[in-house]
Amino acid sequence: MNGDPRPVPDTFKLADWPHNCWYAAAYDVECRRALLPRRIAGHNVVLYRRGDGRPVALENACWHRLMPLSEGQLEDDDVACGYHGLVFNAEGRCVFMPSQQTINPSARVRSYPVLERHRFVWVWPGDPALADPELVPDLHWNDDPAWAGDGGLIHLDCGYKLIVDNLMDLTHETFVHGASIGQRSIAEVPFEVTHGPSSATVTRWMVDVDPPPFWKMQLEWKRGEPAGRVDRWQIIHFQAPSTVAIDVGVAPTGTGAPEGDRSEGVNGYVLNTMTPETPRSCHYFWAFARNYSLTDQRITTLIRDGVAGVFAEDETVLAAQQEAIDDHPEKEFYNLNIDGGAMWARRLIDKLMAEEDHDERYRRSAQEAERHAGAITQVEATEADAQRLGVG
Numbered sequence: 001m002n003g004d005p006r007p008v009p010d011t012f013k014l015a016d017w018p019h020n021c022w023y024a025a026a027y028d029v030e031c032r033r034a035l036l037p038r039r040i041a042g043h044n045v046v047l048y049r050r051g052d053g054r055p056v057a058l059e060n061a062c063w064h065r066l067m068p069l070s071e072g073q074l075e076d077d078d079v080a081c082g083y084h085g086l087v088f089n090a091e092g093r094c095v096f097m098p099s100q101q102t103i104n105p106s107a108r109v110r111s112y113p114v115l116e117r118h119r120f121v122w123v124w125p126g127d128p129a130l131a132d133p134e135l136v137p138d139l140h141w142n143d144d145p146a147w148a149g150d151g152g153l154i155h156l157d158c159g160y161k162l163i164v165d166n167l168m169d170l171t172h173e174t175f176v177h178g179a180s181i182g183q184r185s186i187a188e189v190p191f192e193v194t195h196g197p198s199s200a201t202v203t204r205w206m207v208d209v210d211p212p213p214f215w216k217m218q219l220e221w222k223r224g225e226p227a228g229r230v231d232r233w234q235i236i237h238f239q240a241p242s243t244v245a246i247d248v249g250v251a252p253t254g255t256g257a258p259e260g261d262r263s264e265g266v267n268g269y270v271l272n273t274m275t276p277e278t279p280r281s282c283h284y285f286w287a288f289a290r291n292y293s294l295t296d297q298r299i300t301t302l303i304r305d306g307v308a309g310v311f312a313e314d315e316t317v318l319a320a321q322q323e324a325i326d327d328h329p330e331k332e333f334y335n336l337n338i339d340g341g342a343m344w345a346r347r348l349i350d351k352l353m354a355e356e357d358h359d360e361r362y363r364r365s366a367q368e369a370e371r372h373a374g375a376i377t378q379v380e381a382t383e384a385d386a387q388r389l390g391v392g
Helices: 010-014 160-168 170-176 184-188 213-223 297-327 337-388
Strands: 023-027 036-040 043-049 055-059 073-075 078-080 094-096 114-117 120-123 148-156 191-195 199-209 230-239 243-252 266-278 281-290
Touching: 023 036, 023 043, 023 266, 023 281, 036 266, 043 120, 055 114, 055 120, 148 266, 148 297, 160 170, 160 230, 160 243, 160 266, 160 281, 160 297, 160 337, 170 184, 170 297, 184 199, 191 337, 199 337, 213 230, 213 243, 213 266, 213 297, 230 337, 281 297
Parallel strands: none
Antiparallel strands: 023 120, 036 043, 043 055, 073 078, 114 120, 148 281, 191 199, 199 230, 230 243, 243 266, 266 281
């Protein structure tokens, strides 16, 4: 992990997301020995791997004329600009300038803290000094040998918070995904919302219901017999600012799932983490992990394709919603009971942003106080020198 100590530019403070957090920048298989450009929380970043496999994230603009470095090429572990040939190492420092022996010491591009976990490459766009690896969102199901699955990446033309809203309120499944995972009981049964300092959970149980097509298929695969009535669960875990892991599944009614015994059913985790790109676009990383038939690639592929179809329906809805928001900037959202989870998620995001704003104001205040104290000290020293010389 590495990082440049330069502060976050003021222009990014206007964005609708926090910066002092880890955002998924790419799937591990996307980050290779090639230059991958991606805009992460407003920052144009270029990703690649060193020869030893470690990921690198650099500012995607050459120090010289701001040419995107992603248009250049790799030279061992360094990046050569495709315009005038300046070369920058993995820490962002310029190590070659054409036609001169001396390299300007200010010639560098920003290097971002970066690490790899849960099949994702994560980038920290905020203060590098605060980049704690323990703050990476928990998506361990993605690389846990007790689970199997696959996923994908969708570029969405909507703000990332709209996806958070969507995932925290699954009553929309009844109306958007009726042919696959939706059913009327989702919109009818009560649910519970709990929260912590940086997380929120929505719990919903549907007892003794017919399984929707997606879950009927999975239950019959596992049990090898026709599926009857089931107990279905949806437990949504939000980790601020933009990660949602949803514990989902069904079990034959009466086999003890609500009491904690899910052994007769099928269980999955819908793993979601959204990375803001601009105020009205984002990168949506998703996966579905299951805990049965772990080596059956056919099931993995069928489930992945089924979930991708569900998210394609969401993509249509969310893009239309964003367009309507853009058309009506004067209008506000109204909240219903079903929005309890989404409301808490937004409060937690706002809390992170407020804390960052407070810390930034404190930092600037401290810097101003330090400059002021330095100026006073300089004046006092000047007066003392004048007295010592008999001047004044």
